[in-house]
Amino acid sequence: MHDxxxxxxxxxxxxxxxxxxxxxxxxxxxxxxxxxxRSLQTxxxxxxxxxxxxxxxxxxxxxxxxxxxxxxxxVAAMKDxxxxxxxxxxxxxxxxxxxxxxxxxxxxxxxxxxxSEDDNVEIRRVGEPNHKNTKKLDHVAIGEALGLMDFDTxxxxxxxxxxxxxxxxxxxxxxLGQFMLDVHTGEHGYSEISGPILxxxxxxxxxxxxxKFRDDQFQxxxxxxxxxxxxxxxxxxxxxxxxxxxxxxxxFTACTPCFRQEAGAAGKDTKGMIRQHQFYKVELVSxxxxxxxxxxxxxxxxxxxxxxxxxxxxxxxxxxxTGDAGFGSRKTYDIEVWLPGQDRYREISSCSNCWxxxxxxxxxxxKVGGENVFVHTLNGSGVAVGRALIAVLENYWDDAQxxxxxxxxxxxxxxxLTKISK
RNA sequence: GGAGGGGUGGCGGAGUGGUUGAACGCGCUAGUCUCGAAAACUAGAAUACUCGCAAGGGUAUCGGGGGUUCGAAUCCCCCCUCCUCCGCCA
Numbered sequence: 001m002h003d004x005x006x007x008x009x010x011x012x013x014x015x016x017x018x019x020x021x022x023x024x025x026x027x028x029x030x031x032x033x034x035x036x037x038r039s040l041q042t043x044x045x046x047x048x049x050x051x052x053x054x055x056x057x058x059x060x061x062x063x064x065x066x067x068x069x070x071x072x073x074x075v076a077a078m079k080d081x082x083x084x085x086x087x088x089x090x091x092x093x094x095x096x097x098x099x100x101x102x103x104x105x106x107x108x109x110x111x112x113x114x115x116s117e118d119d120n121v122e123i124r125r126v127g128e129p130n131h132k133n134t135k136k137l138d139h140v141a142i143g144e145a146l147g148l149m150d151f152d153t154x155x156x157x158x159x160x161x162x163x164x165x166x167x168x169x170x171x172x173x174x175x176l177g178q179f180m181l182d183v184h185t186g187e188h189g190y191s192e193i194s195g196p197i198l199x200x201x202x203x204x205x206x207x208x209x210x211x212k213f214r215d216d217q218f219q220x221x222x223x224x225x226x227x228x229x230x231x232x233x234x235x236x237x238x239x240x241x242x243x244x245x246x247x248x249x250x251x252f253t254a255c256t257p258c259f260r261q262e263a264g265a266a267g268k269d270t271k272g273m274i275r276q277h278q279f280y281k282v283e284l285v286s287x288x289x290x291x292x293x294x295x296x297x298x299x300x301x302x303x304x305x306x307x308x309x310x311x312x313x314x315x316x317x318x319x320x321x322t323g324d325a326g327f328g329s330r331k332t333y334d335i336e337v338w339l340p341g342q343d344r345y346r347e348i349s350s351c352s353n354c355w356x357x358x359x360x361x362x363x364x365x366x367k368v369g370g371e372n373v374f375v376h377t378l379n380g381s382g383v384a385v386g387r388a389l390i391a392v393l394e395n396y397w398d399d400a401q402x403x404x405x406x407x408x409x410x411x412x413x414x415x416x417l418t419k420i421s422k
Numbered sequence: 423g424g425a426g427g428g429g430u431g432g433c434g435g436a437g438u439g440g441u442u443g444a445a446c447g448c449g450c451u452a453g454u455c456u457c458g459a460a461a462a463c464u465a466g467a468a469u470a471c472u473c474g475c476a477a478g479g480g481u482a483u484c485g486g487g488g489g490u491u492c493g494a495a496u497c498c499c500c501c502c503u504c505c506u507c508c509g510c511c512a
Contacts, residue, residue, distance in 0.1 A: 038473095042472065045473085046480080049481070055492050055493040
Protein backbone atom coordinates (compact mmCIF):
# COMPACT_ATOMS: atom_id res chain seq x y z
CA MET A 1 0.00 0.00 0.00
CA HIS A 2 1.18 3.47 -0.75
CA ASP A 3 1.11 6.71 1.15
CA UNK A 4 -1.43 8.95 -0.54
CA UNK A 5 0.40 12.00 0.69
CA UNK A 6 3.53 10.88 -1.13
CA UNK A 7 1.64 10.38 -4.34
CA UNK A 8 -0.07 13.72 -3.91
CA UNK A 9 3.13 15.60 -3.31
CA UNK A 10 5.09 13.95 -6.09
CA UNK A 11 2.92 12.20 -8.66
CA UNK A 12 5.62 12.29 -11.32
CA UNK A 13 8.00 10.30 -9.18
CA UNK A 14 5.28 7.77 -8.45
CA UNK A 15 4.41 7.34 -12.10
CA UNK A 16 8.08 7.00 -12.97
CA UNK A 17 8.38 4.23 -10.38
CA UNK A 18 5.38 2.44 -11.88
CA UNK A 19 6.83 2.85 -15.34
CA UNK A 20 9.85 0.87 -14.20
CA UNK A 21 7.47 -1.98 -13.51
CA UNK A 22 6.02 -1.58 -16.95
CA UNK A 23 2.81 -0.05 -15.69
CA UNK A 24 1.03 3.00 -17.10
CA UNK A 25 0.78 6.18 -15.04
CA UNK A 26 -1.34 5.50 -11.96
CA UNK A 27 -1.40 8.88 -10.31
CA UNK A 28 -4.06 10.64 -12.43
CA UNK A 29 -6.76 8.14 -11.49
CA UNK A 30 -5.61 8.02 -7.88
CA UNK A 31 -5.46 11.76 -7.46
CA UNK A 32 -8.83 12.29 -9.10
CA UNK A 33 -10.45 9.88 -6.67
CA UNK A 34 -8.48 11.30 -3.79
CA UNK A 35 -9.63 14.80 -4.52
CA UNK A 36 -13.21 13.70 -4.93
CA UNK A 37 -13.10 11.78 -1.69
CA ARG A 38 -11.60 14.63 0.30
CA SER A 39 -14.12 17.06 -1.05
CA LEU A 40 -16.99 14.76 -0.05
CA GLN A 41 -15.34 14.17 3.29
CA THR A 42 -15.06 17.86 3.99
CA UNK A 43 -18.70 18.43 3.12
CA UNK A 44 -19.76 15.49 5.25
CA UNK A 45 -17.67 16.57 8.20
CA UNK A 46 -19.03 20.05 7.97
CA UNK A 47 -22.61 18.87 8.14
CA UNK A 48 -21.74 16.42 10.92
CA UNK A 49 -20.26 19.26 12.85
CA UNK A 50 -23.49 21.24 12.53
CA UNK A 51 -25.50 18.27 13.61
CA UNK A 52 -23.34 17.65 16.66
CA UNK A 53 -23.62 21.24 17.72
CA UNK A 54 -27.39 21.28 17.41
CA UNK A 55 -27.80 17.95 19.12
CA UNK A 56 -25.80 19.31 21.98
CA UNK A 57 -28.06 22.31 22.12
CA UNK A 58 -31.10 20.05 22.25
CA UNK A 59 -29.59 18.30 25.22
CA UNK A 60 -29.03 21.59 26.99
CA UNK A 61 -32.52 22.84 26.23
CA UNK A 62 -34.12 19.63 27.47
CA UNK A 63 -32.08 19.85 30.64
CA UNK A 64 -33.60 23.27 31.19
CA UNK A 65 -37.05 21.91 30.31
CA UNK A 66 -37.32 24.16 27.29
CA UNK A 67 -39.10 23.13 24.11
CA UNK A 68 -36.58 21.88 21.54
CA UNK A 69 -38.97 20.76 18.83
CA UNK A 70 -37.89 23.30 16.24
CA UNK A 71 -34.20 22.47 16.59
CA UNK A 72 -34.97 18.78 16.44
CA UNK A 73 -36.85 19.31 13.22
CA UNK A 74 -33.90 21.23 11.84
CA VAL A 75 -31.49 18.38 12.51
CA ALA A 76 -33.92 15.83 11.19
CA ALA A 77 -34.03 17.79 7.95
CA MET A 78 -30.28 17.35 7.51
CA LYS A 79 -30.53 13.58 7.46
CA ASP A 80 -31.04 12.99 3.79
CA UNK A 81 -28.10 15.11 2.79
CA UNK A 82 -25.92 13.36 5.34
CA UNK A 83 -26.88 9.89 4.21
CA UNK A 84 -26.23 10.90 0.63
CA UNK A 85 -22.78 12.28 1.42
CA UNK A 86 -21.92 9.30 3.55
CA UNK A 87 -22.77 6.86 0.82
CA UNK A 88 -20.88 8.85 -1.78
CA UNK A 89 -17.83 9.18 0.43
CA UNK A 90 -17.81 5.47 1.15
CA UNK A 91 -18.19 4.55 -2.51
CA UNK A 92 -15.36 6.78 -3.63
CA UNK A 93 -13.21 5.67 -0.70
CA UNK A 94 -13.78 2.01 -1.55
CA UNK A 95 -12.88 2.63 -5.14
CA UNK A 96 -9.69 4.37 -4.13
CA UNK A 97 -8.71 1.64 -1.69
CA UNK A 98 -9.39 -0.98 -4.29
CA UNK A 99 -7.21 0.82 -6.77
CA UNK A 100 -4.37 1.33 -4.32
CA UNK A 101 -4.53 -2.24 -3.04
CA UNK A 102 -3.69 -3.55 -6.47
CA UNK A 103 -0.68 -1.32 -7.12
CA UNK A 104 2.75 -2.87 -6.52
CA UNK A 105 5.50 -1.41 -4.39
CA UNK A 106 7.88 1.25 -5.58
CA UNK A 107 11.28 -0.24 -6.27
CA UNK A 108 14.77 0.59 -5.15
CA UNK A 109 16.44 3.09 -7.48
CA UNK A 110 19.53 0.90 -7.51
CA UNK A 111 18.06 -2.25 -8.97
CA UNK A 112 18.47 -2.96 -12.66
CA UNK A 113 15.72 -2.04 -15.07
CA UNK A 114 14.41 -4.91 -17.12
CA UNK A 115 11.44 -6.75 -18.49
CA SER A 116 11.97 -10.35 -17.47
CA GLU A 117 14.21 -12.76 -15.63
CA ASP A 118 16.69 -12.41 -18.47
CA ASP A 119 17.54 -8.96 -17.16
CA ASN A 120 18.38 -10.03 -13.62
CA VAL A 121 21.97 -9.43 -12.60
CA GLU A 122 24.23 -11.98 -10.96
CA ILE A 123 26.13 -10.51 -8.06
CA ARG A 124 28.04 -13.48 -6.71
CA ARG A 125 28.65 -17.15 -7.30
CA VAL A 126 29.77 -19.72 -4.76
CA GLY A 127 30.95 -23.25 -5.49
CA GLU A 128 31.54 -24.96 -8.79
CA PRO A 129 28.84 -26.80 -10.68
CA ASN A 130 29.57 -30.47 -10.34
CA HIS A 131 29.91 -32.24 -13.66
CA LYS A 132 31.34 -35.50 -12.46
CA ASN A 133 28.21 -37.53 -13.09
CA THR A 134 28.15 -38.11 -16.78
CA LYS A 135 24.56 -39.22 -16.67
CA LYS A 136 23.36 -36.15 -14.77
CA LEU A 137 20.38 -37.89 -13.32
CA ASP A 138 17.59 -35.65 -12.19
CA HIS A 139 15.88 -36.01 -8.84
CA VAL A 140 12.97 -37.92 -10.29
CA ALA A 141 15.24 -40.57 -11.76
CA ILE A 142 17.21 -40.73 -8.53
CA GLY A 143 14.16 -40.88 -6.30
CA GLU A 144 12.52 -43.55 -8.35
CA ALA A 145 15.77 -45.51 -8.70
CA LEU A 146 15.90 -45.57 -4.92
CA GLY A 147 12.24 -46.59 -4.81
CA LEU A 148 11.51 -43.79 -2.35
CA MET A 149 9.69 -41.23 -4.49
CA ASP A 150 6.24 -41.91 -5.84
CA PHE A 151 4.33 -39.51 -8.04
CA ASP A 152 1.74 -41.96 -9.27
CA THR A 153 0.32 -42.76 -5.87
CA UNK A 154 0.37 -39.06 -4.97
CA UNK A 155 -1.62 -38.36 -8.11
CA UNK A 156 -4.09 -41.03 -7.14
CA UNK A 157 -4.73 -39.69 -3.66
CA UNK A 158 -4.37 -35.97 -4.37
CA UNK A 159 -3.77 -35.14 -8.01
CA UNK A 160 -1.05 -33.55 -10.07
CA UNK A 161 1.79 -31.62 -8.41
CA UNK A 162 2.01 -33.75 -5.30
CA UNK A 163 4.60 -36.30 -4.28
CA UNK A 164 5.00 -39.06 -1.77
CA UNK A 165 8.40 -39.72 -0.28
CA UNK A 166 9.27 -42.67 1.86
CA UNK A 167 11.86 -43.92 4.27
CA UNK A 168 15.26 -42.28 4.16
CA UNK A 169 14.06 -39.73 1.64
CA UNK A 170 11.25 -38.54 3.89
CA UNK A 171 13.77 -38.39 6.69
CA UNK A 172 16.17 -36.40 4.53
CA UNK A 173 13.47 -33.82 4.00
CA UNK A 174 12.89 -33.58 7.73
CA UNK A 175 16.64 -33.40 8.33
CA LEU A 176 16.96 -30.46 5.98
CA GLY A 177 14.24 -28.51 7.75
CA GLN A 178 15.72 -29.26 11.16
CA PHE A 179 19.21 -28.32 10.06
CA MET A 180 18.09 -24.98 8.65
CA LEU A 181 16.06 -24.08 11.72
CA ASP A 182 18.95 -25.00 13.99
CA VAL A 183 21.33 -22.75 12.10
CA HIS A 184 18.97 -19.80 12.00
CA THR A 185 17.90 -20.04 15.61
CA GLY A 186 21.25 -21.09 17.00
CA GLU A 187 23.57 -18.88 14.98
CA HIS A 188 21.59 -16.18 13.22
CA GLY A 189 19.44 -14.91 16.05
CA TYR A 190 16.04 -15.83 14.66
CA SER A 191 13.39 -17.04 17.06
CA GLU A 192 11.45 -20.07 16.00
CA ILE A 193 7.73 -19.78 15.43
CA SER A 194 5.13 -22.47 15.22
CA GLY A 195 1.73 -21.12 14.33
CA PRO A 196 -1.28 -21.18 12.07
CA ILE A 197 -0.90 -22.16 8.46
CA LEU A 198 -4.56 -21.36 8.00
CA UNK A 199 -5.17 -17.61 8.09
CA UNK A 200 -7.96 -15.13 7.52
CA UNK A 201 -8.41 -12.73 4.63
CA UNK A 202 -7.16 -9.71 6.48
CA UNK A 203 -3.88 -11.47 7.16
CA UNK A 204 -3.50 -12.35 3.51
CA UNK A 205 -4.25 -8.75 2.64
CA UNK A 206 -1.57 -7.52 5.02
CA UNK A 207 1.28 -9.24 3.23
CA UNK A 208 -0.19 -8.55 -0.20
CA UNK A 209 -1.54 -11.93 -1.36
CA UNK A 210 -4.98 -10.38 -1.46
CA UNK A 211 -6.78 -9.01 -3.29
CA LYS A 212 -4.65 -9.34 -6.39
CA PHE A 213 -3.36 -12.90 -6.13
CA ARG A 214 -6.34 -14.81 -4.86
CA ASP A 215 -6.18 -17.25 -7.76
CA ASP A 216 -2.76 -18.40 -6.61
CA GLN A 217 -4.14 -19.39 -3.21
CA PHE A 218 -6.13 -22.21 -1.70
CA GLN A 219 -9.19 -21.20 0.28
CA UNK A 220 -11.12 -23.42 2.65
CA UNK A 221 -14.86 -23.87 2.76
CA UNK A 222 -14.85 -21.70 5.88
CA UNK A 223 -13.27 -18.87 3.97
CA UNK A 224 -9.79 -18.92 5.42
CA UNK A 225 -6.65 -19.47 3.40
CA UNK A 226 -3.78 -21.94 3.36
CA UNK A 227 -0.60 -19.94 3.58
CA UNK A 228 1.55 -19.87 0.44
CA UNK A 229 4.53 -19.09 2.68
CA UNK A 230 5.17 -18.66 6.40
CA UNK A 231 5.95 -15.04 5.58
CA UNK A 232 2.21 -14.48 5.82
CA UNK A 233 1.81 -15.73 9.39
CA UNK A 234 5.08 -14.37 10.70
CA UNK A 235 4.98 -10.90 9.20
CA UNK A 236 1.44 -10.45 10.46
CA UNK A 237 2.64 -11.15 13.98
CA UNK A 238 3.09 -7.38 14.28
CA UNK A 239 -0.05 -6.40 12.38
CA UNK A 240 -2.12 -3.64 13.93
CA UNK A 241 0.38 -2.89 16.65
CA UNK A 242 2.99 -0.40 17.73
CA UNK A 243 6.16 -2.38 18.27
CA UNK A 244 8.55 -1.31 20.99
CA UNK A 245 11.45 0.38 19.24
CA UNK A 246 14.01 -1.28 21.50
CA UNK A 247 12.86 -4.74 20.45
CA UNK A 248 13.68 -4.14 16.79
CA UNK A 249 14.82 -5.79 14.69
CA UNK A 250 12.58 -8.78 15.32
CA UNK A 251 13.69 -11.95 13.57
CA PHE A 252 11.39 -14.94 13.11
CA THR A 253 11.84 -18.28 11.44
CA ALA A 254 9.57 -21.25 10.86
CA CYS A 255 9.43 -24.42 8.85
CA THR A 256 5.93 -24.83 7.45
CA PRO A 257 4.09 -26.42 4.62
CA CYS A 258 3.30 -23.92 1.87
CA PHE A 259 0.37 -24.19 -0.50
CA ARG A 260 0.18 -22.72 -3.96
CA GLN A 261 -2.23 -23.18 -6.79
CA GLU A 262 0.45 -22.50 -9.37
CA ALA A 263 -2.41 -21.21 -11.47
CA GLY A 264 -0.21 -19.18 -13.75
CA ALA A 265 2.32 -21.96 -14.21
CA ALA A 266 0.33 -24.40 -16.33
CA GLY A 267 2.76 -26.51 -18.28
CA LYS A 268 5.77 -25.25 -16.33
CA ASP A 269 7.89 -27.75 -14.41
CA THR A 270 5.21 -30.37 -14.69
CA LYS A 271 7.66 -33.15 -14.00
CA GLY A 272 9.08 -33.83 -10.59
CA MET A 273 9.15 -31.91 -7.37
CA ILE A 274 10.22 -28.51 -8.62
CA ARG A 275 6.78 -26.98 -8.58
CA GLN A 276 4.25 -28.56 -6.26
CA HIS A 277 0.96 -27.50 -4.74
CA GLN A 278 2.41 -28.28 -1.33
CA PHE A 279 6.00 -28.05 -0.10
CA TYR A 280 7.97 -27.32 3.02
CA LYS A 281 9.91 -24.13 3.35
CA VAL A 282 11.99 -22.58 6.09
CA GLU A 283 11.18 -18.91 6.09
CA LEU A 284 12.94 -15.92 7.59
CA VAL A 285 11.11 -12.75 8.51
CA SER A 286 12.56 -9.53 9.91
CA UNK A 287 10.75 -6.51 11.27
CA UNK A 288 12.99 -3.47 11.45
CA UNK A 289 13.14 0.24 11.97
CA UNK A 290 13.20 2.12 8.67
CA UNK A 291 16.89 2.86 8.80
CA UNK A 292 17.77 -0.77 9.48
CA UNK A 293 16.13 -2.58 6.62
CA UNK A 294 18.78 -2.28 3.94
CA UNK A 295 21.49 -3.74 6.15
CA UNK A 296 19.03 -6.36 7.36
CA UNK A 297 18.32 -7.35 3.80
CA UNK A 298 21.99 -8.07 3.13
CA UNK A 299 22.24 -9.94 6.40
CA UNK A 300 19.18 -12.06 5.70
CA UNK A 301 20.44 -13.00 2.27
CA UNK A 302 23.73 -14.10 3.82
CA UNK A 303 21.84 -16.18 6.36
CA UNK A 304 20.11 -18.02 3.53
CA UNK A 305 23.35 -18.45 1.59
CA UNK A 306 24.97 -19.93 4.67
CA UNK A 307 22.60 -22.88 4.45
CA UNK A 308 23.69 -23.69 0.92
CA UNK A 309 27.35 -23.18 1.73
CA UNK A 310 27.10 -25.59 4.66
CA UNK A 311 25.30 -28.11 2.51
CA UNK A 312 28.06 -27.80 -0.05
CA UNK A 313 25.66 -26.84 -2.81
CA UNK A 314 26.86 -24.54 -5.60
CA UNK A 315 24.77 -21.43 -5.96
CA UNK A 316 24.64 -17.93 -7.28
CA UNK A 317 22.90 -14.86 -5.99
CA UNK A 318 21.16 -12.47 -8.31
CA UNK A 319 19.36 -9.20 -7.87
CA UNK A 320 16.00 -9.16 -9.58
CA UNK A 321 15.34 -6.54 -12.20
CA THR A 322 12.34 -4.24 -12.05
CA GLY A 323 10.27 -6.48 -14.29
CA ASP A 324 10.83 -9.70 -12.36
CA ALA A 325 10.52 -8.63 -8.73
CA GLY A 326 7.39 -9.41 -6.74
CA PHE A 327 4.39 -7.23 -5.97
CA GLY A 328 5.38 -6.15 -2.47
CA SER A 329 9.10 -5.99 -2.97
CA ARG A 330 11.28 -2.91 -3.07
CA LYS A 331 14.36 -5.02 -3.72
CA THR A 332 14.79 -8.77 -4.07
CA TYR A 333 17.75 -11.11 -4.12
CA ASP A 334 17.15 -14.57 -5.46
CA ILE A 335 19.50 -17.38 -4.59
CA GLU A 336 19.72 -20.05 -7.24
CA VAL A 337 21.11 -23.48 -6.54
CA TRP A 338 22.88 -25.60 -9.10
CA LEU A 339 20.79 -28.53 -10.27
CA PRO A 340 22.86 -31.04 -12.28
CA GLY A 341 19.72 -32.78 -13.51
CA GLN A 342 18.58 -29.60 -15.16
CA ASP A 343 22.06 -28.41 -15.94
CA ARG A 344 21.20 -24.98 -14.67
CA TYR A 345 20.64 -22.82 -11.60
CA ARG A 346 17.15 -22.78 -10.11
CA GLU A 347 15.62 -20.50 -7.53
CA ILE A 348 15.81 -21.88 -4.00
CA SER A 349 15.40 -18.67 -2.05
CA SER A 350 14.00 -15.22 -2.57
CA CYS A 351 14.88 -12.48 -0.09
CA SER A 352 12.88 -9.29 -0.28
CA ASN A 353 12.90 -5.98 1.46
CA CYS A 354 9.29 -4.81 1.39
CA TRP A 355 10.11 -1.49 3.01
CA UNK A 356 6.92 -0.04 4.56
CA UNK A 357 4.62 -1.51 1.91
CA UNK A 358 3.28 -4.41 3.96
CA UNK A 359 3.53 -2.48 7.22
CA UNK A 360 1.16 0.14 5.89
CA UNK A 361 -1.33 -2.54 4.89
CA UNK A 362 -0.97 -4.20 8.28
CA UNK A 363 -0.79 -0.99 10.31
CA UNK A 364 2.43 -2.18 11.89
CA UNK A 365 4.28 0.70 13.47
CA UNK A 366 6.95 1.63 15.95
CA LYS A 367 7.82 4.86 17.70
CA VAL A 368 11.02 6.52 16.58
CA GLY A 369 11.82 9.68 18.50
CA GLY A 370 8.24 9.81 19.77
CA GLU A 371 6.82 9.65 16.27
CA ASN A 372 4.78 6.73 14.99
CA VAL A 373 6.40 5.35 11.86
CA PHE A 374 5.69 2.26 9.85
CA VAL A 375 8.15 -0.54 10.39
CA HIS A 376 9.96 -2.17 7.51
CA THR A 377 9.33 -5.83 6.78
CA LEU A 378 11.59 -8.33 5.09
CA ASN A 379 11.16 -11.94 4.19
CA GLY A 380 13.32 -14.59 2.66
CA SER A 381 13.43 -18.31 2.20
CA GLY A 382 16.08 -19.87 4.30
CA VAL A 383 15.63 -22.01 2.23
CA ALA A 384 12.92 -23.91 0.35
CA VAL A 385 13.12 -27.44 1.75
CA GLY A 386 11.63 -29.23 -1.23
CA ARG A 387 14.05 -27.67 -3.64
CA ALA A 388 16.94 -28.16 -1.25
CA LEU A 389 16.08 -31.83 -1.24
CA ILE A 390 16.19 -31.90 -5.01
CA ALA A 391 19.55 -30.14 -4.95
CA VAL A 392 21.00 -32.58 -2.46
CA LEU A 393 19.79 -35.56 -4.45
CA GLU A 394 21.19 -34.31 -7.71
CA ASN A 395 24.44 -32.91 -6.39
CA TYR A 396 25.20 -35.81 -4.06
CA TRP A 397 24.24 -38.66 -6.35
CA ASP A 398 27.17 -40.98 -6.77
CA ASP A 399 26.85 -42.94 -9.93
CA ALA A 400 29.44 -45.51 -8.99
CA GLN A 401 27.77 -46.32 -5.71
CA UNK A 402 24.25 -45.76 -7.05
CA UNK A 403 23.61 -43.79 -3.89
CA UNK A 404 23.00 -40.35 -2.53
CA UNK A 405 25.79 -39.42 -0.14
CA UNK A 406 24.48 -37.59 2.92
CA UNK A 407 26.09 -34.16 3.29
CA UNK A 408 28.17 -33.93 6.47
CA UNK A 409 26.00 -31.29 8.12
CA UNK A 410 22.92 -33.48 7.76
CA UNK A 411 24.46 -36.63 9.16
CA UNK A 412 23.54 -35.79 12.77
CA UNK A 413 19.93 -35.67 11.67
CA UNK A 414 19.97 -38.95 9.77
CA UNK A 415 20.36 -41.40 12.61
CA UNK A 416 23.69 -42.79 11.50
CA LEU A 417 22.87 -43.05 7.85
CA THR A 418 25.70 -41.84 5.59
CA LYS A 419 24.17 -42.61 2.24
CA ILE A 420 20.84 -43.52 0.73
CA SER A 421 20.84 -46.42 -1.62
CA LYS A 422 18.43 -49.05 -2.73
C1' G B 423 -22.44 -28.64 19.27
C1' G B 424 -25.48 -26.85 24.05
C1' A B 425 -25.89 -23.14 28.29
C1' G B 426 -24.11 -18.73 30.41
C1' G B 427 -20.76 -14.38 31.06
C1' G B 428 -17.29 -10.78 29.00
C1' G B 429 -14.68 -7.44 25.06
C1' U B 430 -13.76 0.52 27.18
C1' G B 431 -7.23 4.44 26.24
C1' G B 432 -0.15 1.39 27.59
C1' C B 433 -2.48 -1.50 31.86
C1' G B 434 -6.43 -1.93 35.61
C1' G B 435 -11.19 -0.19 35.89
C1' A B 436 -15.90 3.40 36.09
C1' G B 437 -19.61 4.59 32.95
C1' U B 438 -27.42 1.96 30.57
C1' G B 439 -29.36 7.71 25.78
C1' G B 440 -27.49 14.22 26.32
C1' U B 441 -21.97 19.42 26.66
C1' U B 442 -17.88 11.67 27.65
C1' G B 443 -12.40 11.14 23.83
C1' A B 444 -14.34 8.97 27.93
C1' A B 445 -14.16 9.45 35.83
C1' C B 446 -10.53 7.19 38.98
C1' G B 447 -5.90 4.42 39.85
C1' C B 448 -1.27 2.63 37.94
C1' G B 449 2.27 3.34 34.40
C1' C B 450 4.62 7.04 30.97
C1' U B 451 6.86 12.15 29.56
C1' A B 452 8.44 17.07 31.08
C1' G B 453 9.07 20.57 34.93
C1' U B 454 9.50 22.21 40.28
C1' C B 455 12.15 20.62 44.60
C1' U B 456 17.32 18.07 45.34
C1' C B 457 24.42 17.84 45.18
C1' G B 458 21.86 13.74 42.70
C1' A B 459 17.89 10.34 43.26
C1' A B 460 13.37 8.88 45.67
C1' A B 461 8.99 10.99 47.47
C1' A B 462 5.78 15.00 46.80
C1' C B 463 3.74 18.65 43.68
C1' U B 464 2.58 20.83 38.72
C1' A B 465 1.81 20.08 33.74
C1' G B 466 1.46 16.91 29.47
C1' A B 467 0.27 12.72 26.84
C1' A B 468 -4.52 8.14 22.11
C1' U B 469 -5.06 6.84 16.73
C1' A B 470 -6.50 8.02 11.87
C1' C B 471 -8.37 11.30 8.42
C1' U B 472 -9.33 16.24 7.09
C1' C B 473 -9.41 22.04 6.70
C1' G B 474 -5.67 25.91 7.31
C1' C B 475 0.58 29.49 5.21
C1' A B 476 0.36 29.19 10.34
C1' A B 477 -1.82 29.66 14.96
C1' G B 478 -5.56 26.60 15.36
C1' G B 479 -10.08 24.06 13.87
C1' G B 480 -13.30 19.82 12.37
C1' U B 481 -14.70 14.52 11.80
C1' A B 482 -14.37 9.52 13.13
C1' U B 483 -12.84 5.75 16.54
C1' C B 484 -15.22 2.45 23.57
C1' G B 485 -14.04 -5.84 19.47
C1' G B 486 -16.11 -5.38 13.86
C1' G B 487 -20.42 -4.25 10.79
C1' G B 488 -25.47 -2.65 10.34
C1' G B 489 -29.87 -0.31 12.67
C1' U B 490 -33.06 2.89 16.09
C1' U B 491 -32.64 8.26 17.66
C1' C B 492 -32.23 15.24 17.05
C1' G B 493 -28.23 12.73 19.84
C1' A B 494 -25.39 5.92 21.11
C1' A B 495 -19.64 3.44 24.90
C1' U B 496 -24.80 3.14 26.64
C1' C B 497 -30.87 0.42 23.09
C1' C B 498 -31.68 -3.48 18.83
C1' C B 499 -29.65 -7.11 15.01
C1' C B 500 -25.53 -9.87 12.75
C1' C B 501 -20.44 -11.32 13.03
C1' C B 502 -15.61 -11.98 15.46
C1' U B 503 -13.16 -13.08 19.90
C1' C B 504 -12.16 -14.41 25.12
C1' C B 505 -13.77 -16.95 29.66
C1' U B 506 -16.81 -20.77 32.62
C1' C B 507 -19.72 -25.34 32.59
C1' C B 508 -21.61 -29.65 29.64
C1' G B 509 -20.93 -32.78 25.24
C1' C B 510 -17.45 -34.46 21.52
C1' C B 511 -12.39 -35.00 20.20
C1' A B 512 -6.09 -35.31 18.07
